[in-house]
Amino acid sequence: MAAPRLARLLLWLGLPASLRDEALGDLEELHRTRLPHGRLRAWARAHLDALRIVATSVLHRAASLLRRGPSTTDIRWATRQLRAHPLTSLTAIVALGVGLATAHVGLTTAETMLNSRLPYANGDRFVKIAVPPIGPEVAGRIADVPSLEHVGAVRPSRADVRLAGGLSASALTAAITPSSFSVLPAVPVAGRLLTSADAAPGAPPVAIVSARLMGGTPADQVVNQTITVEEHVYTVVGVVAGDFLFPNQPLVWTPLDERFIAGTAAVPENARLFGVGRPGTTLAELQTQLSTIATNVNAPFGGPPLPITAASFTDLGDMAILMSSALVIGVGAVLLLIAANVGNLVLARSVARARDFAVRTALGASRGGLVLLVATEVGLLVLLSALVGITASSALLRYVSAMDDLPFWITFRTGPWTFVAMLGAAALATLLAGVLPAWRATRKDLVAAMADGGARAGRVAFGRTVGGLVVVQLAVSVALVHGALVVAQAFRAYTTLDVPLPAGIVAVGLLGDTPAAADLERLVAEVPGVTMVGVTSSLPRQSPPVVRVEMEGGSDAAIRAAVAGVSPGFFQTLDARALAGRLFNAADMAPSAPPVAVVNERFAREVLGGAGLGQRIRDQRSDGAGPWREVVGVVADLALNVGDPTLSAGFYVPHAAEDSGLAYVVARVQGEPLAAGHAIAATLRRQQYKADIFQPERLEDVAADDRQFFAAFSGALTGLGLITLVLALAGLYAMLSLMVTARTREIGIRLALGASARSVVTTITRRSAWQIGMGGLVGIILARVSLEGRSLLVSRMGDGGWWTLPVVLLLLALAGLIATWAPVRRVLRIRPQDALRADG
Amino acid sequence: MGKDGLGEFELLVLLACVRLGDTQAYAVAIGEEISARTGRAIHRASVYVTLQRLEEKGLIATRLGDALPERGGKPRRLVTVTPAGRAAVRDSREAFQRMWLGLSRQLAD
Numbered sequence: 001m002a003a004p005r006l007a008r009l010l011l012w013l014g015l016p017a018s019l020r021d022e023a024l025g026d027l028e029e030l031h032r033t034r035l036p037h038g039r040l041r042a043w044a045r046a047h048l049d050a051l052r053i054v055a056t057s058v059l060h061r062a063a064s065l066l067r068r069g070p071s072t073t074d075i076r077w078a079t080r081q082l083r084a085h086p087l088t089s090l091t092a093i094v095a096l097g098v099g100l101a102t103a104h105v106g107l108t109t110a111e112t113m114l115n116s117r118l119p120y121a122n123g124d125r126f127v128k129i130a131v132p133p134i135g136p137e138v139a140g141r142i143a144d145v146p147s148l149e150h151v152g153a154v155r156p157s158r159a160d161v162r163l164a165g166g167l168s169a170s171a172l173t174a175a176i177t178p179s180s181f182s183v184l185p186a187v188p189v190a191g192r193l194l195t196s197a198d199a200a201p202g203a204p205p206v207a208i209v210s211a212r213l214m215g216g217t218p219a220d221q222v223v224n225q226t227i228t229v230e231e232h233v234y235t236v237v238g239v240v241a242g243d244f245l246f247p248n249q250p251l252v253w254t255p256l257d258e259r260f261i262a263g264t265a266a267v268p269e270n271a272r273l274f275g276v277g278r279p280g281t282t283l284a285e286l287q288t289q290l291s292t293i294a295t296n297v298n299a300p301f302g303g304p305p306l307p308i309t310a311a312s313f314t315d316l317g318d319m320a321i322l323m324s325s326a327l328v329i330g331v332g333a334v335l336l337l338i339a340a341n342v343g344n345l346v347l348a349r350s351v352a353r354a355r356d357f358a359v360r361t362a363l364g365a366s367r368g369g370l371v372l373l374v375a376t377e378v379g380l381l382v383l384l385s386a387l388v389g390i391t392a393s394s395a396l397l398r399y400v401s402a403m404d405d406l407p408f409w410i411t412f413r414t415g416p417w418t419f420v421a422m423l424g425a426a427a428l429a430t431l432l433a434g435v436l437p438a439w440r441a442t443r444k445d446l447v448a449a450m451a452d453g454g455a456r457a458g459r460v461a462f463g464r465t466v467g468g469l470v471v472v473q474l475a476v477s478v479a480l481v482h483g484a485l486v487v488a489q490a491f492r493a494y495t496t497l498d499v500p501l502p503a504g505i506v507a508v509g510l511l512g513d514t515p516a517a518a519d520l521e522r523l524v525a526e527v528p529g530v531t532m533v534g535v536t537s538s539l540p541r542q543s544p545p546v547v548r549v550e551m552e553g554g555s556d557a558a559i560r561a562a563v564a565g566v567s568p569g570f571f572q573t574l575d576a577r578a579l580a581g582r583l584f585n586a587a588d589m590a591p592s593a594p595p596v597a598v599v600n601e602r603f604a605r606e607v608l609g610g611a612g613l614g615q616r617i618r619d620q621r622s623d624g625a626g627p628w629r630e631v632v633g634v635v636a637d638l639a640l641n642v643g644d645p646t647l648s649a650g651f652y653v654p655h656a657a658e659d660s661g662l663a664y665v666v667a668r669v670q671g672e673p674l675a676a677g678h679a680i681a682a683t684l685r686r687q688q689y690k691a692d693i694f695q696p697e698r699l700e701d702v703a704a705d706d707r708q709f710f711a712a713f714s715g716a717l718t719g720l721g722l723i724t725l726v727l728a729l730a731g732l733y734a735m736l737s738l739m740v741t742a743r744t745r746e747i748g749i750r751l752a753l754g755a756s757a758r759s760v761v762t763t764i765t766r767r768s769a770w771q772i773g774m775g776g777l778v779g780i781i782l783a784r785v786s787l788e789g790r791s792l793l794v795s796r797m798g799d800g801g802w803w804t805l806p807v808v809l810l811l812l813a814l815a816g817l818i819a820t821w822a823p824v825r826r827v828l829r830i831r832p833q834d835a836l837r838a839d840g
Numbered sequence: 841m842g843k844d845g846l847g848e849f850e851l852l853v854l855l856a857c858v859r860l861g862d863t864q865a866y867a868v869a870i871g872e873e874i875s876a877r878t879g880r881a882i883h884r885a886s887v888y889v890t891l892q893r894l895e896e897k898g899l900i901a902t903r904l905g906d907a908l909p910e911r912g913g914k915p916r917r918l919v920t921v922t923p924a925g926r927a928a929v930r931d932s933r934e935a936f937q938r939m940w941l942g943l944s945r946q947l948a949d
């Protein structure tokens with residue numbers, strides 16, 4: 001009976017050719033001698049023997065290679081190869097650099113999201129406690145939970161802050177239970193910290209400030225000065241070190257009522273509870289104790305448990321875990337994709353060096369030695385890529401870390417596990433991009449390669465998988481570059497100041513139960529420095545609602561236009577004059593006034609076909625048609641909607657008729673607009689409207705976030721698109737190059753037999769032309785689909801115009817020509833007599 | 841003795857090859873010979889690796905024998921100890937003898 005098939009397969013797969021036959025024969029011989037002693041035993045021994053032999057052989061070969069390692073000759077050869085092919089080397093370095101940078105950013109972000117902790121000695125014991133509105137008794141019970149050594153509360157906010165005699169500025173502040181400073185690493189550099197007495201009802205209003213607020217002023221000069229926080233005046237009793245941060249990055253801390261800890265008052269409104277666990281207790285134990293309280297509160301009434309939960313203070317929620325997982329998977333996929341592309345390049349280069357490898361083999365080099373040679377070259381590429389990529393990614397992480405909006409404990413530092421993972425990523429990249437392709441390229445009989453000029457060795461085919469990969473990458477690059485052009489045009493639309501607006505205008509928004517426009521105008525007009533005031537539901541360059549418009553007696557064609565509700569003062573403040581008819585007056589604002597509209601110039605021209613005075617229009621919204629409105633005037637374009645130029649035609653209605661709950665007060669002021677804006681905001685807050693008051697902003701800064709977003713997004717899409725395109729073209733180049741190498745003799749024969757260079761080139765490039773065409777076609781579909789989703793990003797963004805796709809496809813064709821140029825040039829330089837000489 | 845001395849297992853393999861002769865020394869027989877004479881369990885994997893190392897050092901030469909039906913038609917790889925290998929074995933014996941000299945009484949029970 002023959003030796004077990006699996007054992008034979010193991011030996012065949014795992015042993016080098018020089019040992020294979022001998023080991024298989026020994027296996028057969030021994031199996032026959034063992035059979036009389038028991039079939040099962042012989043079967044098991046055969047498999048164990050095979051496993052052990054293969055494992056020993058692999059370890060021995062790996063140890064030999066490692067002992068040998070790349071010599072200085074190998075390194076010099078590798079450097080020469082990189083210099084000899086600068087274009088492909090640079091492509092590989094950029095591609096691998098992007099992959100490693102992506103891995104660095106992604107893995108660091110994932111580790112940060114999962115493992116962040118407060119940068120204190122006891123930071124890992126801080127927890128946040130989520131509670132519904134609760135009374136004093138429940139608050140007291142929570143404070144008495146055995147697992148917690150401290151319970152406190154904090155209420156962060158952003159407010160206008162002005163240190164005595166200075167200018168006011170918007171800053172982060174926090175009201176905090178003073179007793180919490182016993183568990184926080186706050187160190188006073190002047191004065192003292194807050195105490196429980198400061199939070200007692202009727203205590204003098206005091207505050208402590210951060211040294212970051214001081215500028216160059218010595219800290220002890222600030223103690224006993226006054227500080228104004230949103231119209232409330234406090235006495236500064238202490239200054240803390242600038243590196244103390246809690247709960248975010250406030251500059252001012254004021255005392256928060258902490259009587260809830262003793263159970264004698266409710267938790268202050270809008271305050272967030274937090275606690276510090278006792279050493280050795282777990283989050284699970286704390287949650288159990290809180291759940292007991294939560295259940296017992298409503299149990300006597302048969303009600304459900306209160307939703308009281310605890311989580312690590314730095315916990316970013318389930319979404320963080322999901323995003324981290326997605327990041328790690330995404331990073332892995334990107335790196336694999338890039339390494340596979342670079343691997344194709346290396347494979348093509350390795351096959352093209354078949355003669356060189358054959359000479360080395362004839363002189364005694366082993367296959368492992370050849371693989372080590374190529375691995376050294378790729379290792380050098382990976383090293384250079386890592387230097388470039390990780391430098392860039394480190395800079396990016398430092399930039400992101402410095403953003404104000406991030407929690408202060410998120411520092412994006414590369415931890416030890418990320419470092420280990422990065423080493424693994426680099427090793428994986430070397431394996432995929434270097435070792436495996438080189439192993440594949442040296443699979444064939446290399447000595448025979450010398451006889452046939454490399455054609456036999458060149459029959460390492462790029463299969464359908466690689467071809468499909470190239471098509472996918474081309475399609476993705478078309479969609480990305482197209483998206484970049486669309487976003488860039490939106491960016492241009494936002495930034496082109498084709499509508500001059502007066503300077504010195506500030507806007508303050510209200511959202512909620514807003515008063516009538518006339519009342520707002522009257523109130524704000526009294527603020528010192530305000531010379532004109534108006535009200536609008538949408539500021540210039542924002543994205544107002546777009547409605548379907550119907551013209552009385554007009555066609556049924558769908559007309560879409562932007563609409564904004566404004567007061568008469570709005571037009572005056574923006575210095576807008578009627579180009580025809582009139583603008584709104586006080587009478588139009590009355591609830592019983594006939595509905596009217598003022599159209600902008602573009603609407604009059606494109607929709608009404610002229611001034612259109614007296615014509616009637618109405619808007620169709622989801623809740624039904626609005627009233628018919630008479631067009632009473634035409635005003636110049638006031639940047640009603642610049643995000644999408646096709647929607648810049650629009651009209652205005654009296655603000656009283658708009659019931660969106662959103663109102664912006666726009667005021668022309670003397671002096672510094674923002675200072676006046678803060679005064680206006682303070683005036684509005686004093687009225688205690690049931691509405692949120694936004695931070696004031698200058699009119700020219702409106703939609704600045706959108707502009708930054710577009711600029712960044714456009715840049716990112718362009719970068720991604722170009723990198724994907726370069727990778728795809730690298731794959732194309734690799735395939736074509738290999739094909740030319742493999743078919744050199746065939747090409748020579750065809751040319752010798754009279755074939756034209758054109759027909760030969762067509763044969764060689766047919767496949768790549770098909771792939772470029774397919775990539776372009778799939779890319780067009782992807783681009784159209786993603787265009788429909790653009791409104792998910794921004795409420796209004798144009799579709800880029802008819803010329804965008806043709807430009808992208810032209811770019812693709814041009815890039816394809818570049819990728820195929822070098823291989824085609826090689827084909828055209830083949831001389832039949834040289835191609836055939838390998839036979840002789 | 842040359843600069844690179846023989847390892848213990850390398851010496852055992854060479855001695856087994858000398859004992860078995862040019863026509864009988866192959867991996868299975870070498871392993872069985874060492875096991876029988878030393879009482880140690882020797883695995884074929886170690887013999888393969890050692891033979892490869894000895895061949896790289898030039899202490900043995902190998903050739904393929906005839907294909908045999910009891911080996912599934914595969915030949916044996918027969919080992920011949922080269923003159924350099926014999927010299928290395930002699931050097932090792934002399935080195936051990938010099939180290940053993942005068943130690944009989946200390947090593948007696």
